Amino acid sequence: MKKYIIGIMLLGVLVVYSLGIRHQQPKITPPTSLAANNTPSSTTSSSGTPPPTNSSSTGATSSTSQNSGGSYKDGSYTGSVGDAYYGNVQVRATISGGKITDVTFLQYPNTHSTSVYINQQAMPYLQQEAIKAQSANVNIISGATYTSQAFIQSLSSALSQA
Amino acid sequence: MKQTKLIMGMPITVEIVDNNDTRLLADTFKFFQEVDNRYSTYKTNSEITHINNGLPKSKWSAEMRQVLRLCDATKQQTDGYFDIEHEGKIDPSGLVKGWAIWEAAKRLRKRDSRNFYIEAGGDIQTYGNNAERQPWTVGIRNPFNRDEIIKVLHIKNKGVATSGTYIRGQHIYSPHQPNTSLTDVQSLTVVGQNIYEADRFATAAFAMGKDGIHFVERTEGLEGYMVDNKGTATLTTGFGEYVYA
Numbered sequence: 001m002k003k004y005i006i007g008i009m010l011l012g013v014l015v016v017y018s019l020g021i022r023h024q025q026p027k028i029t030p031p032t033s034l035a036a037n038n039t040p041s042s043t044t045s046s047s048g049t050p051p052p053t054n055s056s057s058t059g060a061t062s063s064t065s066q067n068s069g070g071s072y073k074d075g076s077y078t079g080s081v082g083d084a085y086y087g088n089v090q091v092r093a094t095i096s097g098g099k100i101t102d103v104t105f106l107q108y109p110n111t112h113s114t115s116v117y118i119n120q121q122a123m124p125y126l127q128q129e130a131i132k133a134q135s136a137n138v139n140i141i142s143g144a145t146y147t148s149q150a151f152i153q154s155l156s157s158a159l160s161q162a
Numbered sequence: 163m164k165q166t167k168l169i170m171g172m173p174i175t176v177e178i179v180d181n182n183d184t185r186l187l188a189d190t191f192k193f194f195q196e197v198d199n200r201y202s203t204y205k206t207n208s209e210i211t212h213i214n215n216g217l218p219k220s221k222w223s224a225e226m227r228q229v230l231r232l233c234d235a236t237k238q239q240t241d242g243y244f245d246i247e248h249e250g251k252i253d254p255s256g257l258v259k260g261w262a263i264w265e266a267a268k269r270l271r272k273r274d275s276r277n278f279y280i281e282a283g284g285d286i287q288t289y290g291n292n293a294e295r296q297p298w299t300v301g302i303r304n305p306f307n308r309d310e311i312i313k314v315l316h317i318k319n320k321g322v323a324t325s326g327t328y329i330r331g332q333h334i335y336s337p338h339q340p341n342t343s344l345t346d347v348q349s350l351t352v353v354g355q356n357i358y359e360a361d362r363f364a365t366a367a368f369a370m371g372k373d374g375i376h377f378v379e380r381t382e383g384l385e386g387y388m389v390d391n392k393g394t395a396t397l398t399t400g401f402g403e404y405v406y407a
Contacts, residue, residue, distance in 0.1 A: 126375060127397045131304060131312040131389055134407050138314055139292050140175075142351055143284040143303030144326030 072098055167191050170198040170259070172283035178270070179293045180277045190266050190280065197262045200226065203253050214251045232362075233257050240366035240377070260323060260361025263287050267357070280357075285323040287357040299406060305348035305389050312395070313351075313387060314407040321357030325350050325368035346371050351387040352378055353404055359383065 072095040164177035165187045176190050200209045200223070209217075209226055222230075233254050236244045246254045263280050267287040270278055277290030279298055288298040297318045301311035305326050315322065326349035350368045354360030363384055367374030375396050378386035385401040 126379060126399065127402075129395050129397070131306075131393050131395050133304065133310045134301070134312060134314050136301065136309075136311045138299040138301035138311060139177075140279055140281050140286050140288070140298060141284065141301045141303050141311065142286055142322045142324045143308070144305070144324055144349060 074098070163187060165191070167194075169194045170202065170282070171204070174280070174282040176266075176278065176280050178275050178278040180290070181273075181275050186270060186273060186275060190270065193266050193269065194262060194282070197258060201229070201254060201258045203251070203255065210252070210254065229254055229258060229261060232261065236362045236366065240363070243369045244362060244366035256365040257358075257362050259283065259285055260321070260358045263361070264321070264356050264358035285321070285357055285361050286317065287321045288317045289319055291318070297406075302351050302387060303349075306393065312389070313405060315353070315404040316406045317353065317404060320404075321354045321360035323352050323354070323357060323361035323364040325352075325364040346391055347374065348389045348391055350374055350378075350389075353385045353401070355383045 074095050074097065076094045163182055163184065164175065166173050166175040168174075169191065174191065174194055176187055178186055199205065199207075202208045203210055203214070205211060209223060213222060213226070230246075230252070233244070233246045233252075236257060237246075244256065246252045246256065259282055263282050263285060264287060267278075267280055267289065270280075271289065275289070277292070279286060279288040284303070286300060288300070292298050297316035300315045300317045300322050302313040302315070302324065304310035304312045326347075347368060350364055352360045352364035352367065354363065363378065363381060364386075367377045367386065370377055372388075372390065375386050375388040375398065378384045378388075379398045384398075385404065386398045387401055388396045390396070
């Protein structure tokens, strides 16, 4: 059980740490609770250990100094709340097939303009899905404006259901 | 009761389930006709056409001034992405549709309609419930196949607007990159506190390309559903609240 917790902690640290590095925002510090409690220096130095946030070679992680050599166990994991300078950050990771398939921000700062700017750059983790046809049995349809020709098609099909 | 009319170059549908006074429908359509007469850039005699032909500001109607003020405010709120000026002319249609639906809905509310929707060209304001006393169901059209629905929402007392290039894209362009076609994003659906909010921000956020969904994410009161050119949808964190199927 411990190794999963460590794994999630590592993930949270990695995400926040990478945000800080990527954007070179001098005011950002990693969430202190995460950083202080769970990152012995060996962890940060072996930066290849946590799997990258996107799919990559996960099997190669066992050669590091960590005990948890294997891949992650499937499931959804919620990280602790990290208190960053600019607000709280909390993520949830979903593991599937031993890989991180999704990272969701449960909390993120949105208070002042600096944070808004950071969020704009650093929030690529909105949920995604492949579009899929659903039942067309709805009251109203939302879509972009029709051309007159498309309108005629649409209207006739709509009226046939009305 | 339910009726569809073609006004402003698009079908407008009004359904009212708790009132059978047909004057409500007639007056609503009359209002949209008046809006078209005033704001259509296609009509040679509309006020907006007169303005674009040099009508002095002192002769603009109070309503026109108000709408253009809203356009200015929206431009500021969207970092310039919402811009009604193009090639020396102004065209507020990106805001007028949502504004008109919202105005029409407020008028129905004042006349004791509690359960109804107004839809104009795919933009929607709902109130209360449908005839089955269930929340109104709103389908998001598949931008790749107009006969398909790709998401079903439950929308109560809120506005839903979808922007896209897939049918009539000429009214949306990026003011910051006017020659760039907006092909990364196929459609962007926004749910807002009302259709005025949903429509104007959907229009602006669509012009931001793939950044648009992040703009929706961080704008209070908005949720969004973006479909990109690969058929992948991106959802804002609160969008699931509206998803029925």
